[in-house]
Amino acid sequence: MKYEYDLFVIGAGSGGVRAARIASQAGARVVVAEEYRIGGTCVIRGCVPKKFLVYGAEFSQMIADAPGYGWTVGGASFSWPTLRDNVQSEVSRLSAIYTANLAKAGVTAFAERAELVDAHTVKLGKSGSEITAERILIATGGKPYLPEELPGVELGISSNEAFLLEKLPERVLIVGGGYVALEFANIFHGLGSKVRIVHRGDQLLRGFDHDLRAHMHIEVERGGTQLTMKATLTKLEKAGGAVSATLSTGEKVEADIVLFAIGRDPNTQGLGLEHAGVKLDEAGAVIVDEYSQSSVESIYAIGDVTNRMNLTPVAIRDGHAFADTVYNKRPTAIDHSFVPSAVFARPPIGAVGLTEADARRSYDAVDIFRTSFRPMRNMLTTNQERTLMKIVADAGTGKLLGVHIAGEDAPEMVQLAAVAVKAGITKKQWDSTMALHPTAAEELVLLREKVQSAGSPA
Ligand SMILES: Cc1cc2nc3c(=O)[nH]c(=O)nc-3n(C[C@H](O)[C@H](O)[C@H](O)COP(=O)(O)OP(=O)(O)OC[C@H]3O[C@@H](n4cnc5c(N)ncnc54)[C@H](O)[C@@H]3O)c2cc1C
Numbered sequence: 001m002k003y004e005y006d007l008f009v010i011g012a013g014s015g016g017v018r019a020a021r022i023a024s025q026a027g028a029r030v031v032v033a034e035e036y037r038i039g040g041t042c043v044i045r046g047c048v049p050k051k052f053l054v055y056g057a058e059f060s061q062m063i064a065d066a067p068g069y070g071w072t073v074g075g076a077s078f079s080w081p082t083l084r085d086n087v088q089s090e091v092s093r094l095s096a097i098y099t100a101n102l103a104k105a106g107v108t109a110f111a112e113r114a115e116l117v118d119a120h121t122v123k124l125g126k127s128g129s130e131i132t133a134e135r136i137l138i139a140t141g142g143k144p145y146l147p148e149e150l151p152g153v154e155l156g157i158s159s160n161e162a163f164l165l166e167k168l169p170e171r172v173l174i175v176g177g178g179y180v181a182l183e184f185a186n187i188f189h190g191l192g193s194k195v196r197i198v199h200r201g202d203q204l205l206r207g208f209d210h211d212l213r214a215h216m217h218i219e220v221e222r223g224g225t226q227l228t229m230k231a232t233l234t235k236l237e238k239a240g241g242a243v244s245a246t247l248s249t250g251e252k253v254e255a256d257i258v259l260f261a262i263g264r265d266p267n268t269q270g271l272g273l274e275h276a277g278v279k280l281d282e283a284g285a286v287i288v289d290e291y292s293q294s295s296v297e298s299i300y301a302i303g304d305v306t307n308r309m310n311l312t313p314v315a316i317r318d319g320h321a322f323a324d325t326v327y328n329k330r331p332t333a334i335d336h337s338f339v340p341s342a343v344f345a346r347p348p349i350g351a352v353g354l355t356e357a358d359a360r361r362s363y364d365a366v367d368i369f370r371t372s373f374r375p376m377r378n379m380l381t382t383n384q385e386r387t388l389m390k391i392v393a394d395a396g397t398g399k400l401l402g403v404h405i406a407g408e409d410a411p412e413m414v415q416l417a418a419v420a421v422k423a424g425i426t427k428k429q430w431d432s433t434m435a436l437h438p439t440a441a442e443e444l445v446l447l448r449e450k451v452q453s454a455g456s457p458a
Contacts (some may be wrong), residue, residue, distance in 0.1 A: 005029045007327075008122045008133035010114045010271070013040020014312045015303030016139030017098055019319030021105040026327035030107045031131065033114035033124060038102070039095040041141050041304070042312040048094060049163045050183060052087040054344045057190025061346075061383065068381035078191060080168035087163070116272035119298045123272075137322065138278075138286055138294070138301040140267035142310060146260055152236030155243045156258040159184065169193050169256035173245055175233060176261035177204040182216070182345035184259055185225050190346070196226040196255070198233065198247060205343065209355035209404045211370060215388040216345065216406055222384060223346050233258075266305045273299075283307055290333040292322045300326075309336050340418040342411035347385055350414025353402030353421045356392050365395035367427070369447040375408060375440050389443055391427070398426035403444070413441045 009020045012034035024030040037044045063073050102109050113125030116136065123130050144158035159180055172188045174181050177199030189195045197204075197220070203213045204220065204227075221227055232248045236258060245253045266285040273280065279287045279295035285307035292300045300322055303315030314336065321332040340352040359366040369391040378385060387407025393400050403417040420430060435442035 003120060003132045003134045005031045005108075005131065005133040007031070007135050007137060008033070008114070008131060009137045009139055010116075010122065011040065011139035011141055011267075011303075011305075012038040012098070012102070012109065013139060013141045013303065013315065014042050015141075015315035015319035016040065016137065017102060017319070018316045019137055019139065019302060019323045020102060020107045022320055022323035023327045024105045024107045026323065028327050030105075031110065031133070032102065032107055033110040033112060033122070035113035035125065037095050038109065038111075039091070039098045042315075043094050043098065044091055045160050045163055047312055049087045049091055050159075050187070051344060052090065053083065053163070053187045054183065054190075056083045056087075057187045060190050060192065065378070065381040065383050078168075080165070080191065083191075084164070115270065116276050116278075116299075119276040119296050134298065135326065136276075136299045137319075138268075138271070138273070138299065138305055139303050139315075139319065140271065140305045141315075142264035142304040142307070143267050144260065145263040145265050147233075147262065150233060150235065152238075152243075153260075155236040155238065156260050158260055162257075162259055165257070171242070171255040171257075172196070173198065173243075173253055173255035173258045174261055175199075175258065176263070177201050177229075178206065178261060178263065179341075179343040179345075181259075181261035182220065182343055184261060185220065186344065186346045189223065189225050195224075196228065196253065198228045198231050198245075198253075200230065200232045202229050205349075207355075208343075208349070208351060209390060209392075209402070210357060211390055212349060212351065212388060212404050212406050215372070215386070216347075216349070219347055219385060219406070220345065264304070264310065266307050268305060281307070291325050291331065292318055292334070309339055311339065311341060314339060338418060338422040340411075340414050342414065344411070347387065347407045348410045349404075349406045350410035350412070350417075351402070351404045352414050352418040353400070354392055355402060355404070356390070359392045359394070359401045363394050363396070363401070366401065367393045367395045367450050368452075369393070369427075369449070370451050371443055371447055373443065376438060377408065377440075387440060387443075389447065391430075391444070391447055393427040398428055399424055400427055400430060405444075407440060409440065413444065417444070 006028035007023050007030045009016045009032040012032050020030045020032045066073050114122045117123050121132050172193045172195045174197045185195045205213050234246045237244045243258050268284045276296050286301035288301050292302050302318035304310045321334050324330040324332045343349040372388045375387050390404040392402035400421050433445045
């Protein structure tokens with residue numbers, strides 16, 4: 001045989017594991033290398049541990065709401081080490097399942113870093129041995145971006161470290177206004193920390209619908225997180241056991257933890273891609289076609305390292321489609337349209353499809369349906385949190401283009417709304433669905449009146 005293996009997968013995260021398993025089950029000889037822990041970002045330090053921490057954080061609101069429902073909750077207290085360690089045990093259990101599934105599928109796994117030597121050769125970090133394969137799949141994901149030029153940057157942490165903190169910080173300063181920033185604000189605030197967000201933009205959550213962004217600004221502040229917009233950090237310094245951050249406004253802020261959540265970079269540095277001539281874009285992501293093939297015939301890339309849509313289900317779909325295309329002889333182009341996404345903030349967000357601004361750019365006329373209300377669940381409590389629901393439709397055909405929700409259970413609602421939006425149904429068909437009473441979701445099928453857009457859909 002010309003090559004030792006048919007496929008070498010670099011990175012055992014969501015995408016790499018799926019691709020390796022499906023390729024191996026199709027009869028390919030597959031090897032995978034993982035430099036950290038099998039499972040990747042989502043399982044080890046992303047979606048999964050994050051969601052557990054969000055669940056943990058929710059109890060404080062339930063305790064605050066309980067008296068309205070007649071409950072007296074005395075002596076409630078929270079133990080960070082208990083939650084942290086329980087989450088880590090679950091993460092280890094899941095990682096072990098991923099490892100076992102790879103073995104069951106007949107995939108050889110190396111627990112070490114791998115780098116490219118050429119278009120068919122990979123070098124393993126620890127042993128230094130070189131392995132040849134007919135094809136190489138880059139599935140190395142992304143890593144947190146840190147502002148290396150900032151004086152004292154080493155005093156801050158990224159989401160990677162946030163899961164493993166020794167103790168719960170009393171004061172948390174979060175830099176950034178995207179979904180990771182908001183989710184950790186929700187987690188720390190819910191667990192009892194005092195949280196402040198510093199963001200260079202004038203609005204949170206770039207890329208989301210403008211009404212949702214405005215709603216979240218109000219709700220995050222109402223919830224008790226301090227927002228400082230249009231500001232950056234100019235330096236970090238030690239202040240006893242804490243950190244002192246100087247803002248671009250000149251203000252000094254002391255915090256026990258400074259968490260950078262200002263984006264992620266594709267993991268291509270030091271991978272040796274230049275030895276094979278693989279083309280990258282200006283962000284450092286591997287450029288691929290709709291079959292995930294790079295500029296080099298034998299090299300493919302999937303998931304976050306391609307920076308197309310950085311979500312776990314997308315990486316998994318990418319990996320599966322690659323394996324089907326190459327090893328199951330079923331060419332499968334990936335469809336990245338109408339992918340739902342969530343932000344597990346307070347309130348949580350679920351969104352699918354076009355924002356109002358996107359829709360206005362692409363369609364002659366659009367219809368907007370919107371409602372905002374205080375959900376029934378809050379009525380017996382002092383909880384003032386409001387829900388926002390918005391539907392965007394093509395005025396010409398009536399087709400649904402987007403559904404955007406901020407409110408309790410929004411991600412759960414939007415997973416199902418995504419079925420309708422993806423199927424291309426019209427607002428009329430959507431409206432013909434009977435309401436399910438009493439739910440918050442029923443408001444979605446009862447939205448009849450078109451509204452004028454509020455604010456500027458930037
Ligand atoms: C805090 C946080 C929360 C998130 N929450 C969500 C969420 O709620 N929902 C959602 O859909 N997505 C979420 N994501 C995004 C999601 O985790 C990623 O989209 C997903 O993990 C991408 O999968 P991947 O296979 O491309 O890469 P990854 O899962 O990142 O896997 C890449 C793997 O490659 C390994 N690796 C890198 N370089 C090498 C090398 N040279 N040699 C060997 N191994 C290497 C890495 O160690 C890693 O294990 C979250 C991300 C973060 C950071």
